[in-house]
Amino acid sequence: MDDDTPKARWERRTELPLAVASLVFLAAYALRVLAHGMPDVWTDLCLAVALGAWLLFAVDYAVRWRLSGRRLSFVRTHWLDTLVLLLPLLRPLRVVKFYEAVQRRHGRPRLALHARVMVYAGLATLLLGFAGSLAVYQEERGADGATIHTFGDAVWWTCATLATVGYGDVSPVTPTGRLIAVGIMAIGLALLGAVTGTFASWLLQVFAREDDERPPGS
Incomplete structure (x- = not known):
């Protein structure tokens, strides 16, 4: 039976948006680095998109920390999420986590x-x-x-x-x-x-x- 706690429901609802945010962050970062001579307005837009993706991760982390009620133990047991929040280059790992969640949702992994x-x-x-x-x-x-x-x-x-x-x-x-x-x-x-x-x-x-x-x- 699936976990029906508030934290589990939040995680299920945010799996796809956060995976998309990871890919959007990576695309904005790549465009900002590789597109030489891009107008300043586009450079600023890419930066805003990257910061927006980080804000989504920060909100998700804060909500799950609050719902867990575990204080510091949440940081220790969710070390990957903590690293993803602190180190921008690790954010694409959310895509791997989303793939794993999809496998679990379809029952026994193929x-x-x-x-x-x-x-x-x-x-x-x-x-x-x-x-x-x-x-x-x-x-x-x-x-x-x-x-x-x-x-x-x-x-x-x-x-x-x-x-x-x-x-x-x-x-x-x-x-x-x-x-x-x-x-x-x-x-x-x-x-x-x-x-x-x-x-x-x-x-x-x-x-x-x-x-x-x-x-x-x-």
């Missing part, structure tokens, strides 16, 4: 646990990789001694960093760019560990199942 972990990790990697590329490109372009001059350079660097390869041909030189790099490195390690661990667990289950099905003495 994909097995191992496949769901890989799908969620892949979707999170794409969203965060794109957002990270935008952030690094915004900070590095035009900086003294910068090696990231185009958005393509930023995407290449982000892919190498998320994959924990780190070729070193391009790298951030600004303090903010390096701070973003630390976050992308941590995300890359976490996602890589989740995918490889899940894949290894799936292989072990397959081999164990084959052993159980093998006739005695074979």
Whole structure:
């Protein structure tokens, strides 16, 4: 039976609007970073849209915190929501959360646990990789001694960093760019560990199942 508490009802009602707000925020941010020479009025509009999306997240967080009645424990148990509120580049993760909520709403998920972990990790990697590329490109372009001059350079660097390869041909030189790099490195390690661990667990289950099905003495 579905949870019918006020907090659960609020979360169900806001799942889709917040997912849309995440995509709108990412689109406004991308347009503001990539559209060089855009008129000031459009730049200000993109900024207003991004701030509006943040305001929606702030209102949602405050309402759920109030409805939970758990004070500080709410922050500890909803650490991802707290990070999404504080760090703008993590807001696209709400799309992953919305996808998970849709799967739950349709009953038993269509994909097995191992496949769901890989799908969620892949979707999170794409969203965060794109957002990270935008952030690094915004900070590095035009900086003294910068090696990231185009958005393509930023995407290449982000892919190498998320994959924990780190070729070193391009790298951030600004303090903010390096701070973003630390976050992308941590995300890359976490996602890589989740995918490889899940894949290894799936292989072990397959081999164990084959052993159980093998006739005695074979």
